[in-house]
Amino acid sequence: MTTRDRTESPARETGAGAGLDARLVVDRGSFRLDVALTAAPGDVVALLGPNGAGKTTALRALAGLVPLDGGHLRLDGTPLDRTPPEGRPVGVVFQDYLLFPHLTALDNVAFGPRCQGLAKADARERAAEWLDRMGLAAHAGARPRRLSGGQAQRVALARALATRPRLLLLDEPLAALDARTRLEVRAQLRRHLAGFEAVAVLVTHDPLDAMVLADRLVVVEGGRVVQEGAPADIARRPRTDYIAQLVGLNLYRGRAEGHTVRLDEGPSVTITEELSGPVFVAFPPSAVTLHRERPTGSSARNLWQCEVAGLETHGDRIRADLTGDLPLAADLTTAAAAELDLFPGAKVWGSVKAVQTHAYPA
Amino acid sequence: MTPEERTAAPPAPRKRSPRAGTWAVGGRGVPLPLLLPALLGLAFLLVPLLALLVRAPWSGLPEQLTSAGVWQALRLSLICATAATAVSLVIGVPLAWVLARVEFPGRGLVRALVTLPLVLPPVVGGVALLMALGRNGIVGRWLDSWFGVTLPFTTAGVVLAEAFVAMPFLVISVEGTLRAADRRFEEAAATLGASRFTAFRRVTLPLIAPGIAAGAVLAWARALGEFGATITFAGNFPGRTQTMPLAVYLALQSDPEAAIALSLVLLTVSVAVLAGLRDRWMTAS
Amino acid sequence: MTRMAGVGAAALLTLSACSSSGDSSAADPASSGSGSASAGQLSGTVTVFAAASLTESFTTLGEEFEKAHPGTKVTFNFGGSDSLAAGINSGAPADVFAAASTKTMKLVTDEGAASGEPVTFVRNQLEIATLPGNPDKIASLKDLAGPDLKVVLCDKEVPCGAATQKVLDATGLKVTPVSYEQDVKGALTKVELKEADASLVYKTDVHAAGDKVEGVEFPEAAEAVNDYPIALLKDAPNAAAAKAFIALVRSDTGRKVLSEAGFLTP
Numbered sequence: 084m085t086t087r088d089r090t091e092s093p094a095r096e097t098g099a100g101a102g103l104d105a106r107l108v109v110d111r112g113s114f115r116l117d118v119a120l121t122a123a124p125g126d127v128v129a130l131l132g133p134n135g136a137g138k139t140t141a142l143r144a145l146a147g148l149v150p151l152d153g154g155h156l157r158l159d160g161t162p163l164d165r166t167p168p169e170g171r172p173v174g175v176v177f178q179d180y181l182l183f184p185h186l187t188a189l190d191n192v193a194f195g196p197r198c199q200g201l202a203k204a205d206a207r208e209r210a211a212e213w214l215d216r217m218g219l220a221a222h223a224g225a226r227p228r229r230l231s232g233g234q235a236q237r238v239a240l241a242r243a244l245a246t247r248p249r250l251l252l253l254d255e256p257l258a259a260l261d262a263r264t265r266l267e268v269r270a271q272l273r274r275h276l277a278g279f280e281a282v283a284v285l286v287t288h289d290p291l292d293a294m295v296l297a298d299r300l301v302v303v304e305g306g307r308v309v310q311e312g313a314p315a316d317i318a319r320r321p322r323t324d325y326i327a328q329l330v331g332l333n334l335y336r337g338r339a340e341g342h343t344v345r346l347d348e349g350p351s352v353t354i355t356e357e358l359s360g361p362v363f364v365a366f367p368p369s370a371v372t373l374h375r376e377r378p379t380g381s382s383a384r385n386l387w388q389c390e391v392a393g394l395e396t397h398g399d400r401i402r403a404d405l406t407g408d409l410p411l412a413a414d415l416t417t418a419a420a421a422e423l424d425l426f427p428g429a430k431v432w433g434s435v436k437a438v439q440t441h442a443y444p445a
Numbered sequence: 446m447t448p449e450e451r452t453a454a455p456p457a458p459r460k461r462s463p464r465a466g467t468w469a470v471g472g473r474g475v476p477l478p479l480l481l482p483a484l485l486g487l488a489f490l491l492v493p494l495l496a497l498l499v500r501a502p503w504s505g506l507p508e509q510l511t512s513a514g515v516w517q518a519l520r521l522s523l524i525c526a527t528a529a530t531a532v533s534l535v536i537g538v539p540l541a542w543v544l545a546r547v548e549f550p551g552r553g554l555v556r557a558l559v560t561l562p563l564v565l566p567p568v569v570g571g572v573a574l575l576m577a578l579g580r581n582g583i584v585g586r587w588l589d590s591w592f593g594v595t596l597p598f599t600t601a602g603v604v605l606a607e608a609f610v611a612m613p614f615l616v617i618s619v620e621g622t623l624r625a626a627d628r629r630f631e632e633a634a635a636t637l638g639a640s641r642f643t644a645f646r647r648v649t650l651p652l653i654a655p656g657i658a659a660g661a662v663l664a665w666a667r668a669l670g671e672f673g674a675t676i677t678f679a680g681n682f683p684g685r686t687q688t689m690p691l692a693v694y695l696a697l698q699s700d701p702e703a704a705i706a707l708s709l710v711l712l713t714v715s716v717a718v719l720a721g722l723r724d725r726w727m728t729a730s
Numbered sequence: 731m732t733r734m735a736g737v738g739a740a741a742l743l744t745l746s747a748c749s750s751s752g753d754s755s756a757a758d759p760a761s762s763g764s765g766s767a768s769a770g771q772l773s774g775t776v777t778v779f780a781a782a783s784l785t786e787s788f789t790t791l792g793e794e795f796e797k798a799h800p801g802t803k804v805t806f807n808f809g810g811s812d813s814l815a816a817g818i819n820s821g822a823p824a825d826v827f828a829a830a831s832t833k834t835m836k837l838v839t840d841e842g843a844a845s846g847e848p849v850t851f852v853r854n855q856l857e858i859a860t861l862p863g864n865p866d867k868i869a870s871l872k873d874l875a876g877p878d879l880k881v882v883l884c885d886k887e888v889p890c891g892a893a894t895q896k897v898l899d900a901t902g903l904k905v906t907p908v909s910y911e912q913d914v915k916g917a918l919t920k921v922e923l924k925e926a927d928a929s930l931v932y933k934t935d936v937h938a939a940g941d942k943v944e945g946v947e948f949p950e951a952a953e954a955v956n957d958y959p960i961a962l963l964k965d966a967p968n969a970a971a972a973k974a975f976i977a978l979v980r981s982d983t984g985r986k987v988l989s990e991a992g993f994l995t996p
Contacts, residue, residue: 572919572923575923575925576923579923579924579925580880580924580925581923581924581925597908597920597925598880598908598909598925676911676912676916677916677919679909680882680908680909680910680911680920681885681909681910681911681912682907682908682909682910683910686909687910691912694912695885695887695888695910695912696887697812698810698812698885698887698888698912699812699887699888700887701816
């Protein structure tokens with residue numbers, strides 16, 4: 084591939100080979116995945132991105148289920164690019180778990196150790212230990228179809244861990260669960276991942292899962308990494324509309340000069356930071372105050388005329404989508420919405436205090 | 446083809462036999478334009494069998510059936526059909542796997558060729574087998590001169606002729622099941638360290654077992670009724686190559702009543718075996 | 731299968747008869763060798779059910795007949811005599827039945843389906859068919875009992891097998907074949923394909939096989955001479971033309987064509 088020789092600069096250098104060091108290049112005609120991933124043992128990395136961003140392809144490439152068209156893959160210093168999936172020290176928890184329906188929970192977990200050459204009895208012993216650790220000892224003899232979603236998820240995790248992988252991959256590990264089970268399983272999974280000594284990479288489109296489970300987020304859009312870092316950092320300083328939406332912020336790009344940012348979209352925003360050059364400006368929808376008349380005594384420096392494009396309930400609040408000088412989302416209480424007599428098409432003024440904005444270099 | 450449709454369904458949830466009294470589907474009546482042809486179709490298939498029963502020489506039946514030749518032919522038929530099914534399983538299932546799972550140029554053509562024996566008149570199949578495996582056949586010549594093996598006119602020849610005609614049923618059925626089966630189970634097995642063969646043996650095979658069983662039953666039934674290829678390739682010699690269909694055909698030449706009696710035996714045996722197997726699968730899970 | 735093949739052949743014949751009747755319309759009807767008195771007034775289709783061994787010779791005679799009687803068409807159904815007899819007895823519309831044995835003809839006459847007495851028009855007898863060049867040096871019937879020889883015989887349920895049985899019984903010879911074939915063509919094919927070394931088939935079949943097999947005559951064949959009877963059927967839709975066709979078969983022209991095919995003519 085032509086990209087093989089391009090400079091490879093992993094975002095973070097890991098020490099002498101331990102952990103994961105990969106640049107995954109997969110060409111699929113119109114779609115091209117090119118993602119660099121590094122992680123030290125003990126790290127939990129979340130690949131976060133919208134559907135079709137290439138997260139699952141990246142995961143499959145790590146597992147060896149999709150061949151690399153370029154880049155490299157090293158795990159604990161060993162190159163794995165050309166190793167078939169069965170030869171990689173990699174464990175996978177698939178999105179719908181893919182537990183073998185004809186085997187009991189115990190034999191599902193014992194499958195990997197058996198393939199690694201363990202005698203049947205030894206493999207089952209190891210499997211029983213894992214099920215026990217997952218709190219599933221009572222379900223060892225059950226077929227997958229008799230297990231609840233949460234139980235199946237834990238069996239899948241036990242099955243993946245029973246081979247003692249150096250890289251654990253989880254594809255949307257909570258997506259198949261209903262909301263209530265999800266909460267509980269998320270907490271359990273967090274515990275198991277925290278205790279896992281090697282690298283774990285999980286793929287998700289749910290920011291909450293990613294933030295709870297991972298030490299580090301890698302946000303993928305259109306086959307490329309658009310942002311990576313600690314969850315809190317990314318939540319505070321989103322760099323794309325997708326992330327801003329995920330974390331619930333209004334985000335704009337512009338050019339700063341002192342306390343003023345001239346936005347690419349037109350109007351200017353006053354900020355508290357003193358910056359210059361290209362920057363991002365972010366503020367939460369709750370920071371926006373709406374008025375039917377142009378406010379006169381307001382201390383807010385940032386004031387735009389808008390038109391209500393849509394209204395929807397958002398928890399116990401009303402989320403207003405506004406168009407106009409600056410497209411933005413505003414949250415207000417039901418009472419406030421009633422008082423303002425908002426309806427689609429209504430003309431309003433939106434104001435944001437400078438202290439409630441957050442600007443950072445682009 | 447119904448067998449394909451049935452086996453194309455995902456293997457995991459086994460279907461139960463439809464219960465009686467289901468004339469109304471989901472609380473609604475069966476539309477007449479479907480019901481009438483359906484009944485006609487049923488009658489078309491069943492009336493000839495019924496006629497066989499009506500016209501059967503019941504009084505002379507005990508005498509007809511106690512002849513040693515009948516049981517000899519029946520025994521040979523069962524042995525050969527079972528052996529042919531075994532041969533088909535051993536080489537047909539791997540063939541189906543290759544067709545379903547391995548990408549290679551001309552795969553579509555190979556798949557079409559595999560099904561050719563389905564459309565070939567069995568007699569032509571028998572002649573083709575003679576050309577290949579006969580004493581002067583392109584392969585048979587070497588079998589004869591190197592190993593002293595000649596297949597025509599032997600019981601092994603009957604098994605080969607039946608397998609030739611019956612194996613495509615198995616291959617099609619298994620391939621359909623494989624295509625419908627979730628390949629990701631094989632991927633999951635691979636990530637757990639299973640080689641492709643281990644994954645096939647320990648995961649794929651159990652998952653497609655119902656499809657294999659359905660294919661094997663079809664192949665067995667086809668082999669049991671095989672006539673043309675058998676008589677052409679293996680000839681007709683009582684106890685060695687004379688299976689039931691051959692005995693029926695020859696009896697028909699001079700003694701139609703004997704032929705009907707023999708047919709009844711064949712019919713009874715196959716219905717019993719198919720029903721027995723079906724029950725076993727349906728209840729096993 | 732044999733019946734299917736016969737129907738197929740009949741269909742082909744019908745086609746060729748159609749195309750040839752058009753350009754033979756100018757032929758002189760007086761040139762008929764049939765000796766039939768009512769020549770020239772015949773029309774319509776004559777349906778002839780005939781034993782498979784008559785395929786070649788009757789096809790030739792059918793063409794002769796259509797040439798002699800413009801406006802007529804001869805349709806054949808060639809097949810095993812038993813199946814044909816069964817077909818006639820269950821009401822198949824046929825004018826003429828030519829069987830390969832008196833036994834099968836009797837099936838039809840017993841049901842009263844024939845009109846008048848059947849007459850024997852040719853005879854056939856067995857001959858040994860060997861591989862071309864006769865590599866096993868088979869000279870007589872008793873050579874077939876040789877232990878290393880692969881012999882196929884007709885099953886005793888079919889006419890050629892019955893004849894074989896009769897010959898073997900008369901001579902007291904014991905021949906153990908590798909297979910009892912379901913019809914004479916099957917027995918012949920096995921030798922043609924060199925899967926068997928020899929078989930007992932009709933002279934006419936050896937004749938029809940050309941140089942793919944070699945015939946060896948043997949005197950014991952006289953023990954089982956097969957008579958071929960022909961009869962007009964009672965429910966013949968076209969009795970006049972059917973009578974004329976039977977007359978043609980029994981005429982000098984008919985004898986000539988039939989003996990060329992290997993039949994013995996009485």
